[in-house]
Amino acid sequence: MNRKVAVVGGAGNVGATVAHAIAAKELADVVIIDIAEQKAAGMALDMYEACPIEKSDARVIGGGDWAEASGADIVVITSGKPRKPGMSRDDLVRDNFAIMESIAPNLVKHCPNAIVIPVANPLDAMAQALLKLSKFPRERIIGMAGVLDSARMRTFIAMELNVSVENVHAFVLGGHGDTMVPLPRYSTVAGIPITELLSKDQIEAISKRTANGGAEITKLVGTSAWYAPGSAATEMVEAILKDKKKILPCSVYLQGEYGKAFTRTVMGATWASAEKKMPKNYFNELKKYLLK
Numbered sequence: 001m002n003r004k005v006a007v008v009g010g011a012g013n014v015g016a017t018v019a020h021a022i023a024a025k026e027l028a029d030v031v032i033i034d035i036a037e038q039k040a041a042g043m044a045l046d047m048y049e050a051c052p053i054e055k056s057d058a059r060v061i062g063g064g065d066w067a068e069a070s071g072a073d074i075v076v077i078t079s080g081k082p083r084k085p086g087m088s089r090d091d092l093v094r095d096n097f098a099i100m101e102s103i104a105p106n107l108v109k110h111c112p113n114a115i116v117i118p119v120a121n122p123l124d125a126m127a128q129a130l131l132k133l134s135k136f137p138r139e140r141i142i143g144m145a146g147v148l149d150s151a152r153m154r155t156f157i158a159m160e161l162n163v164s165v166e167n168v169h170a171f172v173l174g175g176h177g178d179t180m181v182p183l184p185r186y187s188t189v190a191g192i193p194i195t196e197l198l199s200k201d202q203i204e205a206i207s208k209r210t211a212n213g214g215a216e217i218t219k220l221v222g223t224s225a226w227y228a229p230g231s232a233a234t235e236m237v238e239a240i241l242k243d244k245k246k247i248l249p250c251s252v253y254l255q256g257e258y259g260k261a262f263t264r265t266v267m268g269a270t271w272a273s274a275e276k277k278m279p280k281n282y283f284n285e286l287k288k289y290l291l292k
């Protein structure tokens, strides 16, 4: 195929889910990079062997050699320790920052023009770390979390109202953690805001369950989720490769948007959450984008 996506950490749970989904949907050739080289090679071969059944001509290879990733259009970064029950995402910051430091030189050397989708947690911090370490322009570091958090909220709304998930739109901004901001007024079922369909208590419960969505799975499974995170990253890959002009909540570095001046340590999404409310200029910013 004429598109290539590298998945770093692709022998792990989230990475393998992303890699398989990209190949099954025939979005691009896939290169799995992992320090577990042999496992990466084996899982890639297994995915490749699924492609005839999926009717996909994507090629999938895996191993530890970054040279195979060279020229990738997109690099998804799932290399990082996952949470165990009781841990917060922030507990991972030290270990996962060290992993970002170890991969950044390879990223810059082999994939200098790639769009990067950080996934490792704590997501907003790791996205910012990769921005600094790679020195890539901010437009090319787009963290995945908002798509997942919004999908979780959509699921809970659909469960509550017993409607198709396809009829439900939800928007969750803010950081990927305690500062997450579910936006009920902008979450709709067939165009109707959920504030007109559900009671305050129901909305409160949905928002709370959304914010704790990761912890809920971690408690049940013993490690963090991978199916929904994998699907979320894949949606971003597809939107980018097909240039779908899709509007997705992502973690990006702000420079003055939402009326906020550039600050050194604040990722856009995180800032939006700092006040625990709707970013002041959300509508204006979106309108500006839509009308440009």
Ligand SMILES: NC(=O)c1ccc[n+]([C@@H]2O[C@H](COP(=O)([O-])OP(=O)(O)OC[C@H]3O[C@@H](n4cnc5c(N)ncnc54)[C@H](O)[C@@H]3O)[C@@H](O)[C@H]2O)c1
Pocket (backbone or CB within 6 Å): 008, 009, 010, 011, 012, 013, 014, 015, 033, 034, 035, 036, 078, 079, 080, 081, 082, 083, 092, 096, 099, 102, 103, 118, 119, 120, 121, 123, 144, 145, 148, 176, 223, 224, 225, 226, 229
């Ligand atoms: N952003 C989100 O919404 C979201 C959702 C779920 C999980 N996560 C995060 O994604 C990360 C991965 O989770 P998982 O469940 O797949 O974990 P996992 O342990 O199953 O997989 C991690 C993989 O990374 C590999 N790895 C470690 N260091 C590496 C390096 N230097 N180079 C290449 N590969 C390396 C490991 O060998 C392993 O295969 C975790 O940090 C988790 O918290 C984020």
